[in-house]
Structures are given as C-alpha cells and as structure tokens.
Amino acid sequence: MNNDQLEGKWKQIKGDFKQKYGKLTDDDVTYSEGKFDEMMGRLQEKTGKTKEELQREIDKW
Numbered sequence: 375m376n377n378d379q380l381e382g383k384w385k386q387i388k389g390d391f392k393q394k395y396g397k398l399t400d401d402d403v404t405y406s407e408g409k410f411d412e413m414m415g416r417l418q419e420k421t422g423k424t425k426e427e428l429q430r431e432i433d434k435w
Contacts, residue, residue: 384410
C-alpha cells in the first residue's frame with residue numbers, strides 16, 4: 375500500500391467517525407492524525423524499520 379492509498383483509507387475512516395460521532399471536529403481528527411504519525415515515528419525508532427515496512431505490516435493486519 376502506498377502513501378496515497380493509506381491516506382485514502384484514513385479519509386474513509388475519518389469520514390465514518392464523523393458520521394457516527396457527529397460531534398467530532400476537524401481539530402479532534404487532526405489531533406488523532408498527529409498521534410498516529412507520532413506512533414509511526416516511535417515504531418520506526420524502536421524497530422529500525424522504514425515507514426514502508428511498517429505500512430506493509432499494518433496492511434497485513
């Protein structure tokens with residue numbers, strides 16, 4: 375999965391959450407995106423894997 379596909383999936387999930395939980399704001403979603411990016415950075419640091427390698431693992435899940 376490339377970055378565009380991952381971004382597309384995230385937008386789908388974000389849209390689903392906004393529909394289900396109408397009180398979510400863009401600020402809430404942006405915060406969540408930032409936390410995800412932070413988590414990916416920490417995983418890269420701890421595992422020594424590239425972002426692409428981690429994305430492939432996530433795809434398998």
